[in-house]
Amino acid sequence: MSFLDEARKLLRENIREYGMFIALFVIMAYFAFATDGLFISSRNIVNLVNQTGYIAVLAVGMTLVIVIRHIDLSVGFLAGFLGAVAAISMTSWNLSVYLTIPLVLGLGILAGLLTSTLVAELGIPAFVATLAGWLGYRGALQLATRATGTIIIPNDTFNAIGNKFIPDIPDIGILPEIHKVTLLLGLLGIVLFVSSEILNRSRLQKQGIEGLSTPMFIIKVLFVSALIGGIAWILAGYQGLSWTAVVILLVAIIYDFITRRTVLGRHIYAVGGNPEAAELSGISVKRITHTVFASMGMLAALSGILFASRLQSATTTAGTLFELDAIAAAFVGGVSAAGGVGTVIGSLIGALVMTSLTSGMNLMGIDISYQYIVRAIVLAAAVIFDVTTRNLRK
Amino acid sequence: MEQTTERSPVVELQGIKKHFGAVQALRGVDLALHHNEVLGLLGDNAAGKSTLMKVLSGAYIPDGGQILIEGQEVHFANPMDARRKGIEMVYQDYALANNLDVSANVFMGREVVRVKLGPIGVLDYRYMEKETRNLLARLKIDITSVRQKVERLSGGQRQAVAIARATAFDAKVIIMDEPTAALSVAAIDKVIDLVRELKAQGSSIIIISHRLEDIYRVSDRMIVLRQGRKVTDTPVEGELHDFREKVVAYMIGARDDYRDSTAG
Numbered sequence: 001m002s003f004l005d006e007a008r009k010l011l012r013e014n015i016r017e018y019g020m021f022i023a024l025f026v027i028m029a030y031f032a033f034a035t036d037g038l039f040i041s042s043r044n045i046v047n048l049v050n051q052t053g054y055i056a057v058l059a060v061g062m063t064l065v066i067v068i069r070h071i072d073l074s075v076g077f078l079a080g081f082l083g084a085v086a087a088i089s090m091t092s093w094n095l096s097v098y099l100t101i102p103l104v105l106g107l108g109i110l111a112g113l114l115t116s117t118l119v120a121e122l123g124i125p126a127f128v129a130t131l132a133g134w135l136g137y138r139g140a141l142q143l144a145t146r147a148t149g150t151i152i153i154p155n156d157t158f159n160a161i162g163n164k165f166i167p168d169i170p171d172i173g174i175l176p177e178i179h180k181v182t183l184l185l186g187l188l189g190i191v192l193f194v195s196s197e198i199l200n201r202s203r204l205q206k207q208g209i210e211g212l213s214t215p216m217f218i219i220k221v222l223f224v225s226a227l228i229g230g231i232a233w234i235l236a237g238y239q240g241l242s243w244t245a246v247v248i249l250l251v252a253i254i255y256d257f258i259t260r261r262t263v264l265g266r267h268i269y270a271v272g273g274n275p276e277a278a279e280l281s282g283i284s285v286k287r288i289t290h291t292v293f294a295s296m297g298m299l300a301a302l303s304g305i306l307f308a309s310r311l312q313s314a315t316t317t318a319g320t321l322f323e324l325d326a327i328a329a330a331f332v333g334g335v336s337a338a339g340g341v342g343t344v345i346g347s348l349i350g351a352l353v354m355t356s357l358t359s360g361m362n363l364m365g366i367d368i369s370y371q372y373i374v375r376a377i378v379l380a381a382a383v384i385f386d387v388t389t390r391n392l393r394k
Numbered sequence: 395m396e397q398t399t400e401r402s403p404v405v406e407l408q409g410i411k412k413h414f415g416a417v418q419a420l421r422g423v424d425l426a427l428h429h430n431e432v433l434g435l436l437g438d439n440a441a442g443k444s445t446l447m448k449v450l451s452g453a454y455i456p457d458g459g460q461i462l463i464e465g466q467e468v469h470f471a472n473p474m475d476a477r478r479k480g481i482e483m484v485y486q487d488y489a490l491a492n493n494l495d496v497s498a499n500v501f502m503g504r505e506v507v508r509v510k511l512g513p514i515g516v517l518d519y520r521y522m523e524k525e526t527r528n529l530l531a532r533l534k535i536d537i538t539s540v541r542q543k544v545e546r547l548s549g550g551q552r553q554a555v556a557i558a559r560a561t562a563f564d565a566k567v568i569i570m571d572e573p574t575a576a577l578s579v580a581a582i583d584k585v586i587d588l589v590r591e592l593k594a595q596g597s598s599i600i601i602i603s604h605r606l607e608d609i610y611r612v613s614d615r616m617i618v619l620r621q622g623r624k625v626t627d628t629p630v631e632g633e634l635h636d637f638r639e640k641v642v643a644y645m646i647g648a649r650d651d652y653r654d655s656t657a658g
Contacts, residue, residue: 273491281503340493
């Protein structure tokens with residue numbers, strides 16, 4: 001098999017997995033060109049990541065919810081409400097930030113379990129149950145902020161999550177303008193990636209399984225390494241890795257591991273693929289439903305924390321339409337509405353695509369009305385792509 | 395079945411009764427399956443075949459009667475109970491998750507764990523894939539990769555995966571509900587071969603089918619149900635033509651070996 005043939009075959013077989021990376025790359029390249037490089041400036045990329053944060057974590061949770069054939073419309077206002085609770089906790093109850101964050105995450109889990117009880121135990125369609133949540137949390141947010149209006153959060157530690165960067169080692173003369181810890185982390189990422197790829201490959205070969213050909217393998221490893229290195233370099237050129245980026249990375253790593261490597265993840269996809277078969281195999285569909293909605297609630301709380309921290313305040317309308325942005329991000333990232341299909345990383349890329357569109361079009365000074373229409377087209381195109389490539393593979 | 399008659403049957407159902415509201419689905423059915431035997435279960439629609447097998451596989455709890463496995467009485471509260479006792483059911487619609495690969499389906503609900511971090515078990519991919527490859531090879535099932543998603547397999551291959559899954563955990567009894575119903579002729583032959591292979595390797599099997607020639611080709615013995623009662627329990631022998639005529643006679647009620655012994 002020639003190199004080009006292999007490339008073509010790989011592209012055809014993995015078009016769904018690669019499609020969103022290609023889309024993100026094309027969008028970023030276009031904006032970089034259209035804004036004379038402003039779009040990929042360090043400062044803008046850092047902003048982009050911080051703007052993506054509160055939608056990205058919701059999109060991760062939403063991915064699993066959609067995988068098990070449900071939906072959660074309540075998470076936007078739940079995030080807004082829990083952000084307000086965090087603000088009140090620190091300003092009125094005088095709880096420390098280290099107590100506030102676990103408390104709010106715990107409340108998020110409880111809210112998720114309330115939803116899953118309606119869905120799994122009482123058999124109420126998730127659309128209806130979470131629409132009720134959407135109304136309820138909206139009211140709760142307004143009640144929580146009624147007395148004071150916008151609640152200013154004076155806590156520097158809390159506000160750092162959405163605005164500050166990880167510390168750097170003191171200046172030692174080399175690379176004075178560059179954030180060295182970020183570069184080192186990028187390097188560590190590359191080393192970990194390359195070594196795990198090589199280990200994996202040799203293990204597969206020992207079992208006699210044909211993987212990628214050697215040139216293709218080298219290209220893949222070089223490409224991903226260059227990507228990690230490039231991102232680290234761009235981030236390091238401004239102020240380094242933001243705390244929001246750290247949160248996204250942690251959520252991504254943990255959820256990617258759980259979905260791909262653990263029994264729980266396997267069961268979530270089994271329930272999504274065929275709930276009856278999963279139940280017959282001894283998998284408790286109820287337990288999986290509770291777990292997935294609890295995780296969604298916790299991530300909604302995290303989203304609320306990220307947003308409140310970024311604005312350094314809890315506002316009366318925080319969280320409005322977050323849920324729809326998260327759902328759109330998940331679908332752009334390859335999640336299938338039929339259930340059972342979709343990855344955490346895909347949804348993160350989907351969130352990045354949607355925020356990139358907003359950010360790029362803002363930089364180009366495009367009217368907000370057109371921005372909505374462009375995003376509509378991208379969402380529709382992503383789903384059309386998903387449907388057509390699925391039929392193509394069969 | 396020379397040597398097996400001395401051991402107790404692998405499964406014995408005695409006087410199984412089940413009703414749904416006013417409808418008597420099973421009116422006291424006896425059934426015995428011997429070791430390494432293939433038993434065909436026949437009957438018209440609503441004769442009680444599926445109900446009887448759902449009782450045996452733990453999906454229904456009978457109103458009366460006993461279930462014995464190797465002479466021991468057992469009670470099933472759900473299908474998992476039955477599976478733990480070695481009763482495996484292959485469902486008509488395969489009961490596979492099409493979005494997962496072959497290996498994941500074979501081990502669905504019984505995943506092998508490499509490390510346990512609190513409640514989180516880390517999957518042992520290598521072991522499960524190796525075992526699946528061995529299993530497919532042993533049953534001579536033709537599937538190129540255990541990492542292939544089930545949605546990309548043909549109907550016959552899916553049925554083979556469903557059957558392979560049922561045999562993966564040392565099942566005592568494999569129940570197949572209409573294993574050939576949705577398949578092409580070529581695929582039916584492969585499933586028949588697979589059933590023969592399983593028998594050759596020592597399995598005990600019950601097959602429900604509408605297709606009389608499938609039962610004829612693989613079964614040692616057959617039971618015909620009619621209106622919730624057993625009307626015959628006899629070895630499968632003779633010409634296909636005679637067999638067919640005989641079965642139809644039992645199915646429509648023209649013949650009945652047990653008419654006097656049970657009252658409706």
